[in-house]
Amino acid sequence: MQSIIDDLNWRYAVKKFDTKRTLNPKDVDVLAETMRLTATSYGLMPFRLIIVDDHETKNQLRDASWGQSQLSDASHVFVLCSIVQPSRAEVDNYMQLISKEREIPRENLNAFADNLMKKLENSPNLSDWSARQAYIALGALLTVCASRRIDACPIEGFDPQQYDQILNLAERGLHAVLAIPVGYRAKDDKYQFVKKVRLAKEDFVISKS
Numbered sequence: 432m433q434s435i436i437d438d439l440n441w442r443y444a445v446k447k448f449d450t451k452r453t454l455n456p457k458d459v460d461v462l463a464e465t466m467r468l469t470a471t472s473y474g475l476m477p478f479r480l481i482i483v484d485d486h487e488t489k490n491q492l493r494d495a496s497w498g499q500s501q502l503s504d505a506s507h508v509f510v511l512c513s514i515v516q517p518s519r520a521e522v523d524n525y526m527q528l529i530s531k532e533r534e535i536p537r538e539n540l541n542a543f544a545d546n547l548m549k550k551l552e553n554s555p556n557l558s559d560w561s562a563r564q565a566y567i568a569l570g571a572l573l574t575v576c577a578s579r580r581i582d583a584c585p586i587e588g589f590d591p592q593q594y595d596q597i598l599n600l601a602e603r604g605l606h607a608v609l610a611i612p613v614g615y616r617a618k619d620d621k622y623q624f625v626k627k628v629r630l631a632k633e634d635f636v637i638s639k640s
């Protein structure tokens with residue numbers, strides 16, 4: 432059986448995708464579920480996922496990403512968007528959801544709701560906090576992609592304001608944080624043949640003092 436370490440060594444940040452290959456809808460769904468099921472602080476999920484698979488929008492995203500071809504050539508582009516100002520409304524919706532799913536009275540959740548509201552009110556940069564949650568989903572996505580031999584490239588190199596415009600994010604209280612083109616590597620993407628560069632284990636796992 433293939434080990435997870437083999438999967439992680441197989442993975443690399445793809446620079447050139449095979450334009451002829453597309454993901455099947457089942458795989459797209461598994462990858463979306465991977466991100467939906469990720470851990471988040473308090474479970475609030477202060478980010479959303481947009482899945483782009485049409486050529487026109489993918490080309491627009493490429494133009495807003497310094498021309499990086501992964502955006503136009505990959506089968507699908509996942510865009511993770513943070514909720515800029517998670518507020519009382521998000522907390523109330525979340526409490527309703529817990530109450531419904533776990534069949535507990537809403538008022539039993541008052542202490543948790545207050546605690547969460549305090550956390551939001553006292554966070555100096557809520558937008559950053561939301562964005563950090565999206566990176567947890569990115570980590571999970573890359574690992575699951577590798578385990579299914581699906582290729583991806585995390586992309587931070589884009590103009591978030593342009594993304595916000597292209598995807599109508601601002602009016603929904605959202606802001607683009609990460610783009611992740613997914614698909615299959617081109618046979619001649621030279622980056623698949625270069626050696627991975629990582630710190631030695633002993634330089635990475637260091638002693639506590």
Ligand SMILES: Cc1cc2nc3c(=O)[nH]c(=O)nc-3n(C[C@H](O)[C@H](O)[C@H](O)COP(=O)(O)O)c2cc1C
Nearest residue numbers: 442443444445446499584585586587588589627628
């Ligand atoms: C948050 C994040 C943002 C990244 N942004 C870009 C990017 O804009 N363009 C790109 O080609 N690679 C991008 N990368 C890929 C990294 O350069 C790559 O993961 C790193 O060099 C290690 O190589 P490997 O993933 O192939 O092992 C990004 C990676 C991460 C985690």
